[in-house]
Amino acid sequence: MTGTTIGVLRERTPGEHRVALVPETVQRLRAAGLEVLVETAAGAGAWYADEDYLAAGAAIVAVTELYDRADIVLCVQPPPGDTSLRDGQTLVGMLAPLQHPDRVRQWAARGVTAISLDLIPRTLSRAQPMDALTSQANVAGYRSVLLAAVAYGGYFPLLMTAAGTAKPAEVLVLGTGVAGLQAIGTARRLGAVVSAYDVRPETKAEVESLGARFLDLSAVGSGSGSGGYARELTSAERDAQQQQLSTRLARFDVVITTARVPGRRPPVLVTADALDGLRAGSVVVDLAASELGGNVAGSVPDQTVVLGNGVTVIGAGNLPSNMATAASNAYSRNVTAMVTAMLRDGSLVVDPADEIQAAVLVTHAGSIVNPTVAATTGDTTVAGGVG
Numbered sequence: 079m080t081g082t083t084i085g086v087l088r089e090r091t092p093g094e095h096r097v098a099l100v101p102e103t104v105q106r107l108r109a110a111g112l113e114v115l116v117e118t119a120a121g122a123g124a125w126y127a128d129e130d131y132l133a134a135g136a137a138i139v140a141v142t143e144l145y146d147r148a149d150i151v152l153c154v155q156p157p158p159g160d161t162s163l164r165d166g167q168t169l170v171g172m173l174a175p176l177q178h179p180d181r182v183r184q185w186a187a188r189g190v191t192a193i194s195l196d197l198i199p200r201t202l203s204r205a206q207p208m209d210a211l212t213s214q215a216n217v218a219g220y221r222s223v224l225l226a227a228v229a230y231g232g233y234f235p236l237l238m239t240a241a242g243t244a245k246p247a248e249v250l251v252l253g254t255g256v257a258g259l260q261a262i263g264t265a266r267r268l269g270a271v272v273s274a275y276d277v278r279p280e281t282k283a284e285v286e287s288l289g290a291r292f293l294d295l296s297a298v299g300s301g302s303g304s305g306g307y308a309r310e311l312t313s314a315e316r317d318a319q320q321q322q323l324s325t326r327l328a329r330f331d332v333v334i335t336t337a338r339v340p341g342r343r344p345p346v347l348v349t350a351d352a353l354d355g356l357r358a359g360s361v362v363v364d365l366a367a368s369e370l371g372g373n374v375a376g377s378v379p380d381q382t383v384v385l386g387n388g389v390t391v392i393g394a395g396n397l398p399s400n401m402a403t404a405a406s407n408a409y410s411r412n413v414t415a416m417v418t419a420m421l422r423d424g425s426l427v428v429d430p431a432d433e434i435q436a437a438v439l440v441t442h443a444g445s446i447v448n449p450t451v452a453a454t455t456g457d458t459t460v461a462g463g464v465g
Contacts, residue, residue, distance in 0.1 A: 081424045083113040084417070085148025087141070088120040091155045093380060095123030095402035098152035098171065100410040101134035107414060108135040111424040115139045115148055124402040150426055152413055154406075156181055165189030168426055170413060172196045172210055175440045175448070176340060177370070179455040185441045191428060192440040195412060196340060197448070199437045207415035208434070212256050213408035218397040219260030219336065222363045223249075225397070226332045227268060229361045229382070229390050235269020246271050248329060250293065252347050252373065253336035254281040257365055261334050262288045270332070277319070295322040316345065324352035333362045335373035343371045350375040358388030367393030 084107060086099045097120050099107075104114050114136040118128060128138045145151070145162040153171035159181055163169060165188060173194035175182045185192045195210040206212075227234050230247060237244040247270045251261045254276040262285065265272045272290040282292040295318075327333060327348065333356075335347050344366035353362070353375060364377040376383065377393040384390050398405035420426050420435065428442055429435050439447050446452045 081111055081113065082149050082421075082426055083115060083147055084150045084152060085139075085144040086114070086116040086120050086136075087144070087151060087153045087157060088117045089123070089154055090158055093396065093399060094155055095399045096154045096406045096409060097121040097124045097126060097402075098154050098406075098410065098413055100124070100126060100406050101130045101136075102407070103410040103414040104131060104134040104136045107417070110418055110421060112421075113137070115144050117141050117144050121406075123399075124406040126403075126406075150417065152417075154409060159184060163188055163190045167191070168193065168428075170195070170416060172214075173440060174340075175451045176342075176454050179451075182440060182446060182451055182455050186444060186446050189444050191442045193416065193435075193438050194440050195416060195438060197438045197440070199434065202434060205434050208412050208419070210409055210412040213412055214398045214405055215256035215336075216260050217401050217405045217408065218365055218394075219257035220264050221397040221401050222257070222334050222336075222365055222394060223261050223264040223268065225392060225394060226334060226361045226363050229363075229392060230332055231359050232331065233269075234265070247331045248273070249332045249334070250274065250327065250330040251290070251334045251336065252276075252323075254278075254285055255336060257336040258334075259284060259288065261336065262290045265332075265334075266290065273330070275323070293326065295319060295326075320346065320349050320352070323347060324349060324355060327352050328355045328357065330356075331360055333360070334365065335363070336365045337373050338366045344368070344373050346371070346373060346375060348374040353385060353389055353391070354387060356387070356389045360388075361390045361392065363392045363394050365394055365397065367395040 107114055116131045116136045116138055118138055118140060132138060150168045150170060156171060156173045156178055168191040170193045173192055174196060175194050198205050198209050200209055232247055233244045234247045236246040249265045249270040249272045251258050251274040254274050262272050262274055266289050273293050274285045274290050275293040285292045337345055337347060348362060362374055364372040364374040366373045367377045367379045372393060374391055377391050379393045379395045382390060382392045440451050441447060446455060
C-alpha cells in the first residue's frame with residue numbers, strides 16, 4: 079500500500095498506560111487511505127491486544143521498523159530524548175513543549191514537525207474535536223472523586239440505616255474548569271454536599287447549575303482573564319486567597335484541587351497551615367501535582383501521604399492513566415480529528431495559515447515555529463507567519 083503511514087508508539091513514561099490510537103479509530107484512518115503501524119504491545123496498558131489492532135487493519139511492528147517506515151508518529155507523552163525520529167517525520171502528541179525545551183531543540187535540529195495537542199486553542203469551536211486537554215481533564219475530574227471516596231473513611235451520601243443516620247460528606251472543589259466541573263458533578267451524583275471556588279466569578283452560574291454552592295472569598299477580586307481562562311494573580315491577591323481559604327477549609331471532609339497552568343508552576347491553594355487546620359480523616363486530592371509543584375503544599379506526584387494530624391494528601395497528577403481505556407478512547411478521537419483535518423489527498427499538509435495548526439505547531443522545517451515555545455527555549459529564529 080502506498081501513501082501516508084501512521085505509527086503508534088508504546089508509551090515509555092513510567093506509570094503511563096494510555097495509548098494514542100485505539101482499534102476503533104484505526105479503522106477510520108484506514109478508511110481515509112492511511113496505513114497504520116502499531117508497536118508491539120502498544121495498547122496493552124489500556125487492555126487492547128495486538129490482535130485487536132490486527133483485526134482493525136493495522137500491522138504490528140517493532141519500534142525500529144515503526145520509526146523507519148512511519149511518516150506520522152503518534153504518542154500520548156513525548157518519547158524519550160534518544161528516539162529515532164528523523165528529518166521529515168511528524169510527531170503528534172501531548173508534548174508539553176514548555177516543560178521540555180531540550181527535546182524541542184532536538185526535534186527542530188532533526189527536522190521533525192512536532193504537533194502538540196496540549197496547545198489547542200480551546201476557544202475555537204472547530205478545535206473542540208481535537209481538544210485533548212478537555213477530554214483528559216474530564217477523565218481526571220471524574221477519577222479524582224472516586225479516588226477521594228475510597229480514601230475517605232466515611233460515606234459520601236446521606237444514609238439512614240437501622241444503626242443511625244450517616245451525614246453526607248462535605249466536598250470542596252477548587253478550580254471550576256473542565257476537571258473541576260466534572261468533579262463537582264461526580265461528587266453530587268455520589269450524594270455529597272458540594273461547594274466550589276474559582277477566581278473567575280462568572281463560573282458561579284455553572285457551579286450552581288450542577289447543584290453545588292459557590293464559595294465566595296470577599297478578599298479576592300475577579301481573576302478572569304482572556305479567552306475564558308483565569309489570569310495570574312498578583313502576590314498580594316495570592317496571599318489573600320490563601321488566607322481566606324485556610325479559614326474556610328476546616329469544615330470540609332474532602333478537598334479536590336484542579337488549578338493547572340500549562341508550562342508553569344501551579345498556584346498553591348492549600349498551604350501547610352491550611353492542612354494543619356483540617357480535621358483527622360480529611361482527604362485532599364491534588365490534580366496539579368507534578369515535578370513543577372502542585373496546588374497543595376507538600377503533595378508528591380503519584381504518591382499518597384498521610385500527615386501527622388491524620389490528613390491524607392493524594393498527589394494525582396496523571397489520573398487519566400489510571401482510567402487508561404476510557405482516556406485512550408477519548409484521546410484517540412482527538413488525535414484522529416487532528417490528523418484527518420490536516421490531510422489533503424491522503425497526505426499530511428502543514429498549513430501555518432490555519433489558526434489551529436499555527437497554535438499547535440511547535441517545530442517545522444528545522445525551526446522552532448511557535449513563539450511562546452521559542453521564548454521558553456531561548457530560540458531567536460522563529461519562522462514568520464506562525465503564532
